[in-house]
Amino acid sequence: MDLREVEREPEAFQRGLTAAQIEAICRRAFGPGVTAVRAVELGYGGYNSVYRVELAGGNDAVILRVAPEEAVQFGSELHLMRNEHASVPWLAAIAPLIPQVLAADWSHDIVDRDWMIQTHLPGVPAPEHLGTYPRSGRTTFFHQLGAITRTVHDVRGPHFGRVADPSYASWSEAVIASLTQIADDLEQAGLDGADVRKATELAAHGRATLDEIREPRLLTGDLWTVNCLLDAEAPEPLISGVLDFDRTEFGDPAADWTIRMAQAKHDERESFWQSYGALNRTPAALWRANIYEARHLAAIRLERHRLNNPKAVHESYDAMAKVLAQFG
Numbered sequence: 001m002d003l004r005e006v007e008r009e010p011e012a013f014q015r016g017l018t019a020a021q022i023e024a025i026c027r028r029a030f031g032p033g034v035t036a037v038r039a040v041e042l043g044y045g046g047y048n049s050v051y052r053v054e055l056a057g058g059n060d061a062v063i064l065r066v067a068p069e070e071a072v073q074f075g076s077e078l079h080l081m082r083n084e085h086a087s088v089p090w091l092a093a094i095a096p097l098i099p100q101v102l103a104a105d106w107s108h109d110i111v112d113r114d115w116m117i118q119t120h121l122p123g124v125p126a127p128e129h130l131g132t133y134p135r136s137g138r139t140t141f142f143h144q145l146g147a148i149t150r151t152v153h154d155v156r157g158p159h160f161g162r163v164a165d166p167s168y169a170s171w172s173e174a175v176i177a178s179l180t181q182i183a184d185d186l187e188q189a190g191l192d193g194a195d196v197r198k199a200t201e202l203a204a205h206g207r208a209t210l211d212e213i214r215e216p217r218l219l220t221g222d223l224w225t226v227n228c229l230l231d232a233e234a235p236e237p238l239i240s241g242v243l244d245f246d247r248t249e250f251g252d253p254a255a256d257w258t259i260r261m262a263q264a265k266h267d268e269r270e271s272f273w274q275s276y277g278a279l280n281r282t283p284a285a286l287w288r289a290n291i292y293e294a295r296h297l298a299a300i301r302l303e304r305h306r307l308n309n310p311k312a313v314h315e316s317y318d319a320m321a322k323v324l325a326q327f328g
Contacts, residue, residue, distance in 0.1 A: 002038040013306050014049050016041060017066060017111065022053065024110045025064060029103035029117050034059070046307060047246070048081065052120060060120060062102060067114040074185040074302060076178065079164065080246035081114045082106060086164035087248040090218055093151050097242050121241035123229030130230065133237055138268035141237040145228065146276035148242060149258045155218035157250030163218075171251055172210035175291065176203050182298040189305055191313065195320045196301075199294035202327055209284050210291070219256040221247025254279060255292040290326045297323065 003019040017025075019039070026036040035056040042050045051064040067073075067081040085104050099118035106114050130141060159167035160174040168174040179200040186193035203210060222244055229241035253259065259279070262272040279285070297320045304312040 001036050004038075004040045006041045006043045009308075012308070013068065013072065014047075015068070016049055017051070021111050022051065022064065025105075025115060025117070026053065026055065028105060028110060030055070039064070046303070047077070053117075063099060063118045063120050065116050065118065066111065069113050074189075074306070076181040076185050076299070076302065079114070081116055083162050083164040083248060084244075084246035085116060087218075087245050090155055090157070090163060090248070091152065091245060093155060094148060094242065097148065097239070098245070099241070099243065121229055121243070122232075123240040124232045126225045126228040126230050126237075126239075129232065130225065130237060135268070137237045139271040141225075141228075141230075141239065142262070142269045143271040143275050144237070144239045145223075145225075145258075146262070146272035146274065148239065149220060149223065149256070149262075149272075150276045152220050152223075153217050153253040153256070157216040157218055160216045160251055161249055163248045163250065170211050171213040171216070172203065172207040174249070174251055175210055175255075175295065176200060176207075179203060179295055179298065182295070182302055185302055186298070186305075189302070191301070191305060192317070193298075195317065195324060196294070196298045198324055199291065199298065199320075202294075202324075203291050206287060206291070209287055212284055213252040213288075216250035217253050219249050219251055219253060220258050221245060221249060221256070223256075223258045224261045252288065252292075254285065254289060255295070257296065260293070260296055287327075290323055293323050294320060 001019045001023055003022065005016045008014060022039050023036050026034055036053050037056050038054040039051045042052055047068065049066040052061055053064050054061045065081065070078070085101060088098075088101055091098055099121055102117045102119060104116040108114075126141070130138065157163070159169070160171045161168045161177070166177070168177065179196060183193040183196040183200060186196060223242060227243045228239050229243070231238040231240040247257075262269055262276070297316055301313055301316040304316065
């Protein structure tokens with residue numbers, strides 16, 4: 001089998017597979033009569049190792065995603081692939097836009113890692129293709145993204161917290177547990193987590209305000225431009241697929257990464273709100289938004305450390321200080 005891998009530093013978090021491992025995975029998924037002839041590692045993901053695998057006999061190419069070994073996963077990021085797998089039935093409202101799961105294996109028989117095979121969606125990554133349109137096309141793009149996000153957020157869940165586990169009876173429990181786990185991860189990685197501990201204390205003190213969120217809704221977890229595919233032939237931006245729902249959870253839609261990014265700049269992304277709808281801007285909602293921003297910054301710090309970006313890790317402390325100052 002022809003295997004083409006992404007070049008990475010020896011100390012990089014991601015680890016590739018051998019050709020023999022990919023061949024064995026394909027036999028496990030599709031039977032001994034199916035042969036993988038070519039695998040190309042895709043470099044867009046920052047967590048899982050992702051391959052486009054071509055099969056013999058004219059079969060459609062498939063996407064193989066392989067999670068990191070459990071030993072190197074942070075507690076707050078443990079079993080993200082399993083969480084995405086559990087999320088698929090809850091994403092039925094946008095099923096035409098997401099890949100279908102063809103096979104999944106948590107047994108670690110072939111490789112000591114979780115893996116999942118999905119259909120290969122047609123389209124071009126939005127970061128590559130969006131810039132080929134006039135700038136006005138971004139308005140069309142963000143309007144579509146707002147509608148997709150609204151559809152996901154309209155899904156009601158059975159509990160608070162990750163779709164798979166752990167689950168919580170209240171939103172405050174889920175938020176506090178999440179912040180606590182990230183702080184633990186940061187400190188275990190040798191980083192200062194005192195400001196995240198402070199955010200956790202503030203969340204606990206404001207438990208009643210968090211628990212004004214009584215109905216858990218589905219959050220995309222990580223949906224933004226980088227996780228969208230565009231139709232290569234469309235005369236204006238047309239989202240043909242959305243990917244990577246491994247960080248889904250049930251909670252307050254305002255806590256979603258997508259909402260954070262849609263508010264980050266006052267530009268063409270303003271059209272997001274035309275299809276999504278207006279945010280709650282009460283004092284309680286604004287207080288919760290600061291807690292959510294602290295959680296985002298804590299998770300970003302952990303990710304930047306995982307990706308060996310010490311400059312961004314350092315910058316996260318100033319950003320967190322500004323958020324915590326909002327609480328007085």
